[in-house]
Amino acid sequence: MIDANKKTVGTRSANARDFRQAFIGRVHEVIEGGYRRLEPAAYVREEEPAITGVLRKAMNGYLRDLSAPDWADYFSVHDDPPVEDGIRKGKRRNRIDIRVDSSRPRPGASFSIEAKRLARGYTAGKYVSGEGLGSFLCGEYARDEDEAGMLGYMQDNDATHWSGEIVAVIEKNPAAHEVSGNGWWKPHAFARGPQNVFVSVHTRAAVGRPITIYHTLLLFSDDVTKSGGEYRAVSEAVCFGNLQISKSV
Numbered sequence: 462m463i464d465a466n467k468k469t470v471g472t473r474s475a476n477a478r479d480f481r482q483a484f485i486g487r488v489h490e491v492i493e494g495g496y497r498r499l500e501p502a503a504y505v506r507e508e509e510p511a512i513t514g515v516l517r518k519a520m521n522g523y524l525r526d527l528s529a530p531d532w533a534d535y536f537s538v539h540d541d542p543p544v545e546d547g548i549r550k551g552k553r554r555n556r557i558d559i560r561v562d563s564s565r566p567r568p569g570a571s572f573s574i575e576a577k578r579l580a581r582g583y584t585a586g587k588y589v590s591g592e593g594l595g596s597f598l599c600g601e602y603a604r605d606e607d608e609a610g611m612l613g614y615m616q617d618n619d620a621t622h623w624s625g626e627i628v629a630v631i632e633k634n635p636a637a638h639e640v641s642g643n644g645w646w647k648p649h650a651f652a653r654g655p656q657n658v659f660v661s662v663h664t665r666a667a668v669g670r671p672i673t674i675y676h677t678l679l680l681f682s683d684d685v686t687k688s689g690g691e692y693r694a695v696s697e698a699v700c701f702g703n704l705q706i707s708k709s710v
Contacts, residue, residue: 489654495520580616585626600668620657639663
């Protein structure tokens with residue numbers, strides 16, 4: 462079990478990596494919880510900002526529901542918040558589509574998410590462009606973070622199709638997208654997260670630190686069917702602050 466009180470003097474907590482992974486798992490539980498509160502087929506023709514707005518509201522609704530887990534009290538979801546990158550100030554600051562914050566354990570944690578439509582006319586090329594995935598690779602977003610997220614709003618086809626399209630576009634020019642080898646793109650499963658999640662790793666040479674991107678593909682079409690039954694069983698526990706939680710694997 463992780464000792465939340467054990468610190469390494471002058472460095473980050475000795476357990477910081479485990480805390481971060483637990484936090485990311487919770488972020489994706491909130492995404493799934495918000496998505497399940499929506500009627501996805503109602504947004505088959507909506508623009509990205511409209512979907513992001515209702516999803517953010519639904520995510521906060523999940524957090525404030527009386528049945529929400531105890532840790533939800535310390536989480537919040539923000540739509541279109543300014544990016545504090547230490548470079549741009551005031552109205553010149555960039556804005557990320559969604560940011561999920563947790564105030565515990567101190568000093569807190571944040572997870573940045575950029576969203577893009579995936580449909581006819583809204584291609585995988587746009588998804589990975591400088592207005593999508595590329596904004597993380599150049600350090601415009603999440604410059605000081607090692608992980609961030611992409612949301613793909615699938616308004617036609619399915620996750621098999623769109624994940625294949627994203628991989629194909631990136632593999633046409635792997636150097637530009639700072640990937641190498643065969644293991645840069647993998648499916649990923651969170652214990653209580655969305656069904657279709659993939660992970661990609663990018664070197665970000667210009668930033669000086671690599672980044673892991675969690676790609677969540679959510680279906681918003683007339684063909685949507687939500688998976689029923691129980692969530693996958695929890696397999697590992699980690700103490701996050703003063704709470705005993707489930708760690709995704």
